[in-house]
Amino acid sequence: MQWAISRRAQQLTSSAIREILKVTERPEVISFAGGLPSPASFPVAAMEAATARVFADNPAAALQYAATEGYLPLREFIAKRHNVGVERVLITTGSQQALDLIAKVLIDPGSKVLVETPSYLGALQAFSLFEPEFTSIPTDDKGLQPEALTAELTAGARFLYALPNFQNPTGRRLPLERRQALVARAREFGVLLVEDDPYGELSYTGDQLPTLLSMNPDGVIYMGSFSKILAPGLRLGFVIAPPELHFKLCQAKQASDLHTPTFTQRVAYETVRDGLLDRHIPTIRELYGKQCRVMLDALARHMPEGVSWNQPEGGMFIWLQLPQGLGLDSMAILEEAVKRNVAYVPGAPFYASNPQRNTLRLAFVTVPPERIEQGVAILGKLFREAIASAPQARAA
């Protein structure tokens, strides 16, 4: 029997990330592909103690249905950290769910949605289910270019989706003056900003730039996550929104999963309530900063001329560009890379339109230093070969 499915489901194709995650399950593969945080960064002992307290305190409440908005003490904790009223905070089942809820509340078929070039693949997927028309905003190596936002470009846009801190996939951080310009232009043109910020705490030096939310709380939907500072297996994120949008997001959430698991919310709150994050996050910053330097050093040693990459100030990713104009496609090269037991994520799926196929994303946080060195050496050799045998290189 062939069942009739929705138009949106017909458009769903197998995700590049899914296919790649399958490959990287082989232990011999050195994977720079995953977006997984390092398990070494999970505060296991603190979470185990917190869970014991949840069972000791009020297990019946921890295991019962609860309010859609989320566990009040956890919402208060978040509200305080972000200096907003608790009535604006909604707990979500990972920040991926926040993307789904935002799409439900804001996107009709054909709605204009502004995205960075490139942008987070998971967001493009979540939004796509609701059939928007994406408009790509130009970026350079500092991120989104606010001066590109004109009345014409933004006309009728439901929102602009941005990742100002250590963006997935590029690792770029938007400078302060660009944040100010972005908020000013968004205000001028009446564009709602959706700020996705899972990596904001992961600045290697600990310096943090103000969020877009802090610059204009009534014009920003802010998305945060415990996945990179506590543990992703809890699937805990949150969204801070202006009151009228908060209310709609809650209603959409109620229809989507009633509420995020009470149990994980209470475990997370018991884990962080005494200030653990202030002690714990610096250890993640140090770990990731060290891993990043190892990869940057290896890239400097092994990459052939013409390959370029950024120097992240935080986060989990480096964005690499193979020489332009040679017709190089990182997706095609990945097949050979995997044969040599190294994986990365090709850049093309991160573009809403006109993909730059010479780009790729490298994640460095879960790979031991000696394997980073080894994997980058293999990639360096492979890219050298690819450049030498590129269609345009041969033609020249």
Place this chain on the structure above:
Amino acid sequence: MQWAISRRAQQLTSSAIREILKVTERPEVISFAGGLPSPASFPVAAMEAATARVFADNPAAALQYAATEGYLPLREFIAKRHNVGVERVLITTGSQQALDLIAKVLIDPGSKVLVETPSYLGALQAFSLFEPEFTSIPTDDKGLQPEALTAELTAGARFLYALPNFQNPTGRRLPLERRQALVARAREFGVLLVEDDPYGELSYTGDQLPTLLSMNPDGVIYMGSFSKILAPGLRLGFVIAPPELHFKLCQAKQASDLHTPTFTQRVAYETVRDGLLDRHIPTIRELYGKQCRVMLDALARHMPEGVSWNQPEGGMFIWLQLPQGLGLDSMAILEEAVKRNVAYVPGAPFYASNPQRNTLRLAFVTVPPERIEQGVAILGKLFREAIASAPQARAA
């Protein structure tokens, strides 16, 4: 600033259930409104021991990102219980999420969706976000009437949504011969069946009727839940679907929340793997059966003539009908009931069309027996007054 929101979000109105849950938070209210399972039924000690094992065994895996399909041992456990291949099983964040995913994959704006009369409010909400046209199928006190399904009624329907076991809100169980007739007609007319079965295990005598899934695995999407047999605060449900639909549901889930929390999946599996459900479910059946009898006895003592209700064989609900033809509206009467500190859920929101406003749902599982007696006595008096002063009664 008034932001432009989606057409579906404009349709979202405050849910009757949400408003009622607020009222019932006052401790003096005797609430027959909640659909909450009894906390006395949560196997807390077993879950606490299971959680300790999860932390002891492999905490890094329990706290890390994982596959969208769900934790394989838990999927295998479910596949075995339902005698299907594990490749058909997808773990969801509560069965509410299964409703959302099914809607995403199967409903376009204007798609015909067949529902029982009345049907589960949470399903109507989840489906409504995707803007279907509901067609209500007639029911009587045994549930859905299969002979109502004709070629004309079912033409072009994306699916038929049914709760054959102890339906929410009516508590009705579909007899075996109706199940057989339903499956036969669905097959004849090419209608996909969506079987929602959170209460199937809660037969008071332990006798269970075959699922629609077991009668035609390739024509049924089956939804199950751990909420009523373990604990709802874990938000763990599952969906069993024919392979091509399973694949689409997984893709939709990936965009919706990546995966259900790894932590809760492992805790649930560690709780049930040694056969706990076989020992535990009989205790829930006994508890709920006893509570149901207390309410049935109280209803028989206190309800005025003309009020009728069913005698559930399982589940958590009794469906009550005030006399017809008097213009009685259980929603209007609820305001007075709450003033007298008793709550229930009015029947109207459970109808996709043409609500019968003289109906209401009573939940009995969380209220102590003496409070059931007290609350039903108050309702009996109130309904007697309402009947006496009903518009049509006065006019007569």
